[in-house]
Amino acid sequence: MAETNGQTNGTHYVGTRTIRPDGVDKVTGRARFGADYNLPGQLFGRVLRSPHPHARILSIDTSRAEALPGVKAVVTRADFADQPSEFIPAGEMMMNYKDVVRNVMAREKALYEGHAVAAVAATSVAIARKALRLIEVNYEVLPHVIDVVEAMRPDAPLLHDDLFTAGVEPKPDKPSNIAKRLEIKVGDVEAGFKKADVIVEREFKTAPVHQGYIEPHAALASVSEDGSVELWTTTQGHFIVRAHCARLCGLDMGKIRVTATEIGGGFGGKTVVYLEPVAIMLSKKAKRPVKMVMSREEVFKASGPTSGATVRVKMGATRDGKFTAGFAELKYQAGAFQGSPVQPGAMCAYAPYDIENVHVIGYDVVSNRPKVAAYRAPGAPISEFAVESVVDEIAKKLGIDPVQLRMMNAAREGTKAAYGPKFGPIGLEETLNSIKKSEHWNTPLRKWQGRGVASGFWFNIGGETTVSLTLNEDGTVSLMAGTPDIGGLRAALASVAADELGVPVEKVRPIIGDTGSLGFNFLTGGSRSAFSGSMAIVEAAKQIKTELIARACKLWEAKPEQVEWKDGAVRPLGALAEKVKPMTVADFAKISGKLGGPIGGVGRINAQGAGPSFGTHLVDLEVDPETGRTTILRYTVAQDAGRALHPAYVEGQFQGGAVQGIGWALNEEYIYGEDGRLQNAGFLDYRMPVASDVPRIDTVLVEVPNPRHPYGVRGVGETPIVPPLAAIANAMENATGIRFTELPMSPPKVLKALQERGLNTRD
């Protein structure tokens, strides 16, 4: 029988803009997100949070809260078993449940303002809030440290007295806030700098930014007397939530059933547990369902932003524009517990370029801030912002067009990546070419306007994935995936399943199954869900087609070589075609009972072969020299998608990532007072871009197929947030002649720089 997949099956839905199957529910208000779930008899949980950025918790007295009528349960550190200091590798960044349990509920110390200290479940929200005020926490306030460079000083207030810098020889004998030092070395940078005719060295600073999903964290837990748990939560990975809750609450995974609700944005921030273990422990005590929802202030103060950082970059190039060496030193904030994305930041820094000698040193530094969580291409926007800014300066120094310079040094198939291995087919050059060819690139600008370009890289991942396809009696197909759909996954997977089985796409009903309905799925993240999910569907469909061919052979008393699968039907070949008619999927479904029972397939894979995605962004902006205000005038994204399963949702990823990057570059930041408290824990003063802040975001879909995927797919979700920071800084330089090295480039900073140079007038 012939190997079949989308390509040979004559695809016609993949690559088209089908209507998403979950769409109607989402435009009618019917779709149920985290906070939309309720259970009979449910209680309302609220969390008491530390007002101090750093304090020893001497005692917690919950007796008055417990005595309040309507309060059914109170939990504190005493209710969570401590976890051994056992390092679990996640990349080279080691995660440690000893930290995890402390982030979920503070133990010895409160390590940041907003750190959970206790939680209450009561019959009403009002009573729960009142009960929180009755909990007496006796704090010994300690000196705090917020800034990453200050935290690295030997005399800085120490967050953890058992934290010794890893990655340095000999092992330090004194604890510090530097959790880890890492290093990536390729070639010999000193030799590289010797070959350079021009060397540019600069230091950059970026502020921590929040993922900013509009839906706050929410969880509803119900624990029964026999210890079985039902949990509804808004998460990027319900199988991951199950694993964490089993560990933190001391339960068997098999007893926990987690349902992922519709998720109102995640961007990495919902790969972590905050409320879930607390809701479970409260419900376990109260023997009633407990619903918990964070306020927006809690989301900002207690859920993960990504790192702010200090980055030093030094690059060398020859007179004719060949990069000879790149050095970078990255100091990333981890928040209160170790584990910043400095590792990927280090690996991505020089990834877009064919550059022989690279040396990157990274530091993972703790300070009295909320623990960082993943955010879209974690670590990469920060290090690539610094490198792409310096690349622009080199272009200016050498008088070479910045796109041309990038083209001359661009990584291409066979290039040895700056983090080691060789690249397969990649699309960086194509994105640079399409930008160069764009009408946008060739439009003139006026005074105080500037144009900037930058490229970006992200690895993308595959990973464990289970998807099931079931033929219903009427020939319709039930598709079950286990990775939460955040941006149109169900639409993309339905198209693939329809093409694989040759059925109309509206006959495919995709749902996201709970942890009891499917095998393990790693979370929606790393730009993996469409990549891995579509691979698993091809596998599941293959099982179905093999089964149908076998059944046809039985039914027609034919040999496998007398039949073929083509365009959604098993077709008799040669003489047999005279005797019997082709049978479609629907034909088999009708009589499946007679032919051996229900028909279905399950793709269980550990997806490998994720193809990196490169992008290049082009931005025009205008600066008001009298106020330092920046207006984005025009924006174009070109990115390699490998193959766009659903072009509209791929474009949506490009556009959304670009606008998040615009916010990061211009206005978003965590602002702390001297007291170590967050001053802008709300949408009013956190300042994410609104509709009137941004122009159209034009997109160019580059498709250099990923040879390791049956449809050529690459992950696309993360790369789009990498280039904007540098593209905008480069455009600012083009508009004002000033190189901005600190983010955000907010009006007070920009005006100050203009004033220092006497440029703050219209003429």
Add this chain to the structure above:
Amino acid sequence: MARVVLIGNLAQLTGGVAELQLPATSVKHLFHLLAEAHPALAPHLEEGVAVAIDGQIYQDSLFEPIRPDSEVFILPQIAGGRGQVLHSDIVGM
């Protein structure tokens, strides 16, 4: 003999050795040989590393074949598997 290169801090666990020649036939075999040569590496190999064979990155995938002329890089893992990991390192979106 496959050319095996250790990227990043892993070299610290081998006393600075960053490149080896090993007759590995699969990732599983490679890990076995590496652990023999450098016991300090052992705990990091089963979980926590990615393996790039001739440019293609593999994770948690013990049976991938390695050819005698293969170029193999041992990299930091690009994402935590199985969810024993709370904040997996490179998981955005």
Add this chain to the structure above:
Amino acid sequence: MRYEAPDSLEGAVALLAGARGDARVLAGGTDLLVQMRADILEPELIVDIKRIPETRTVTEERGGWRIGAAVTGAELTEHPRLKQVWPGVIEAANLIGSTQVQGRATMGGNLCNGSPAADSVPALVAAGALASLVGPRGRRDLPVEDVMLGPRRLALEKGEIVASFLLPPRPPRSSDAYLRFIPRTEMDIAVVGAGVSLTVDGAGIVTAARVALGAVAPRVLLVPEAARAIVGSRLDAEAQRRLEAAARAACQPIDDKRGTTEFRIQVAGVLARRAALIALDRARSN
């Protein structure tokens, strides 16, 4: 928490004057409800003044305009005539928050929230508007600039409320303008606000002016020096420089999450100048 919605000023005043604990007036609620949800306020009594006719109507009076304290920004924008006479006041009221907030926010609430960054206040001050206060001791009119004493501090007596605003009659060739600086295009609190109202003669010379600045001091400032800097001029480059300098000289801003002291002072001059030029242009074409 008690909620009352009286239909007369007397009723509202009696409730507020008689309140035991903290009593709050509810107009648009766009500040009050946020502060309640954030546990900043926990009033014992909320008095909704939106059922009181005077607070909800816009009427021509003594050649000027009386605007109810609880008329929403959206309603003001839709008023057929106000925009021609007082474009600055209307554009200022229109800057309070999003479209959604415009459907609720009022100038009375904007003033009584007691924020130096309130957008409508500098425009009202520049316009020479009076606030009509009604309290246990009857009605009194106070210049808007005298209602707010400092952050969250008002010149209102216990039981006293702002019922309406009175905008004076407009001489020919008069107009006004309000500009504010925010980092985004919408949704932010003013980092600096500047309102200018002026009158020009047939020759285009400024004969009268009022300049007010917001968010650069503990209260919204009326800046007579800035007005003097342009009266008698055609707002030529020299007069513009004098205006900027006078405006900056009047600022005593704070450093905070929304802007630095230096930034606020610098931008106050720029906005005062830009607002004056817009007002001048409008006045000439009146």
Add this chain to the structure above:
Amino acid sequence: MAKHHMEATVNGDPVEFLCETEETLLDVLRDTLHLTGSKEGCASGDCGACSVLLDGRLVCSCLVLGCEVGGRSIETIEGMAKGESLHPLQEQFLKSAALQCGICTPGVLVASKALLERSPNPTETEVRYWLAGNLCRCTGYDKIVSAVMDAAAVMRKG
């Protein structure tokens, strides 16, 4: 003190409910009337996810007290589709892929409906400023804005 007993009209239907003074219209819609289409993203009027029409006027239901709406008419996302047929804006949002996660979508749709009722032929700038109170973190607004413009065109044709 006792709860307030309120009567109002929601999506054309008469409703009765009890609420505490501090309960917002959003609390009432979601928790008492079980209309969870309106979302709470911030509870401070900064995200617009709770947008509803109050007597035809676009407001954030998190900034309205439940006890204020007696005798008034409220329209929510649940009332936007009429019977079998979606509102042209809903149709266009699906066609244009103008949503990703969908949490902001109900608020954006209600706000867009209010815009098109006032201004059947809005400019792109008008749409962007009108929707500035509706935060969306997924789409970058591009497809939302074009969907609203396209829906307006469809509705003008009638």
